[in-house]
Amino acid sequence: MEIFIWIILAILFFLLEILTGSFILVWFGISSIVAAVLNYFKFDFYTQFGAFIVISIILLVFTKKFAIKVTPEINKKTTAERLIGRNAKVVRKIDDKNIIVKVCGEEWSAYAKNNVDIGDTVKVCGIESIKLIVE
Numbered sequence: 001m002e003i004f005i006w007i008i009l010a011i012l013f014f015l016l017e018i019l020t021g022s023f024i025l026v027w028f029g030i031s032s033i034v035a036a037v038l039n040y041f042k043f044d045f046y047t048q049f050g051a052f053i054v055i056s057i058i059l060l061v062f063t064k065k066f067a068i069k070v071t072p073e074i075n076k077k078t079t080a081e082r083l084i085g086r087n088a089k090v091v092r093k094i095d096d097k098n099i100i101v102k103v104c105g106e107e108w109s110a111y112a113k114n115n116v117d118i119g120d121t122v123k124v125c126g127i128e129s130i131k132l133i134v135e
Contacts, residue, residue: 002039002045002048003036003039003040006036006048006052007033007036009028009029010029010030010032011029013025013026013032014026023070024060024067027056027059028056030055030059031051031052031056034051034052034055035048035052080127080130080132083103083104083108083127084124084125085124085125086103086124087103087123087124088102088108088110088122088134089101089103089119089121090112090116090117090119090120090122091107092118093116097111097112098111098112099112101122101124101132103124103132108132109131110124110131110133111132111133111134112135113134113135114135122134123135
């Protein structure tokens with residue numbers, strides 16, 4: 001009966017890996033398959049569980065660098081933070097310091113540190129609340 005538990009665990013780990021893409025759960029799925037094979041050859045539960053733990057740890061340790069390389073980096077910056085350092089074009093002037101700029105195809109409210117005119121190119125140097133700071 002335990003072999004079915006190991007097989008169900010393996011399937012569950014593989015399905016969760018597909019859903020999360022973390023490249024970690026696949027190793028637990030492989031370890032579950034090894035434990036199921038040990039069960040098939042009539043090893044006791046403690047040997048199966050021990051093999052599951054040991055193989056999982058070995059696979060996690062030795063494949064960490066590979067997993068980091070193939071897992072895409074998640075960029076946690078907000079859209080506005082990605083704009084810092086980019087050039088923007090002044091498209092509208094509200095007053096001496098408050099302007100509307102176009103950067104990366106989008107219009108943003110901005111605060112100008114220096115006096116600027118419509119058509120000037122400015123550089124985004126920061127963000128405050130929902131306004132870009134440009135110079």
